[in-house]
């Protein structure tokens with residue numbers, strides 16, 4: 001087994017264990033492999049190992065990887081059937097068209113202006129609906145990504161007025177200076193409020209390499225795991 005396959009399967013058994021401990025069904029948890037800073041070839045290797053959900057946090061890198069993988073798919077490498085791309089990074093409104101074109105889900109919608117931009121670039125009404133999550137800032141630093149917890153509901157209500165976006169739930173990153181369990185409990189509270197606006201907004205995107213077990217205990221449905229699976233990220237230069 002390759003190192004990558006071994007790490008993937010080790011993490012998947014830890015996910016299964018954490019789910020069992022929490023009395024949850026692991027089938028209700030989507031493990032997204034965060035491939036940022038790694039070459040596009042890693043996405044191909046992961047796909048061959050059965051991974052169908054990958055995450056990127058920079059628009060340019062997302063766009064470049066998709067373009068590269070599409071080009072070599074048309075030559076000898078097989079197409080990456082069923083692969084879903086999750087955009088998890090801070091998004092600039094002027095890059096909304098690229099993000100929309102290249103992502104299947106955007107976890108990091110944190111302001112009305114960004115939601116509006118993602119909607120505006122949708123083009124004709126028959127285009128696919130884009131899955132979006134409200135990113136909630138779990139720190140007390142307003143400079144970090146995410147909307148303040150007490151503004152999340154208003155942003156969610158606004159997203160529900162935009163027909164080309166489908167509100168799926170919430171996303172959060174645990175702060176470094178707080179136990180992840182208490183931060184994720186806060187996120188869960190916000191998720192409940194948003195689900196009361198739309199019963200289908202059930203996703204809770206939470207949990208990274210260092211805290212995915214706590215996230216599973218707190219009800220996360222989507223984990224964003226990078227380095228534990230991919231190995232250390234190459235120097236971003």
Ligand SMILES: *Cc1c(COP(=O)(O)O)cnc(C)c1O
Pocket residue numbers: 034036057088089173207208209210224225226227228
């Ligand atoms: C990089 C990143 C992750 C994955 O981080 P690891 O600690 O490598 O698992 C998850 N979420 C976001 C928003 C990220 O930028």
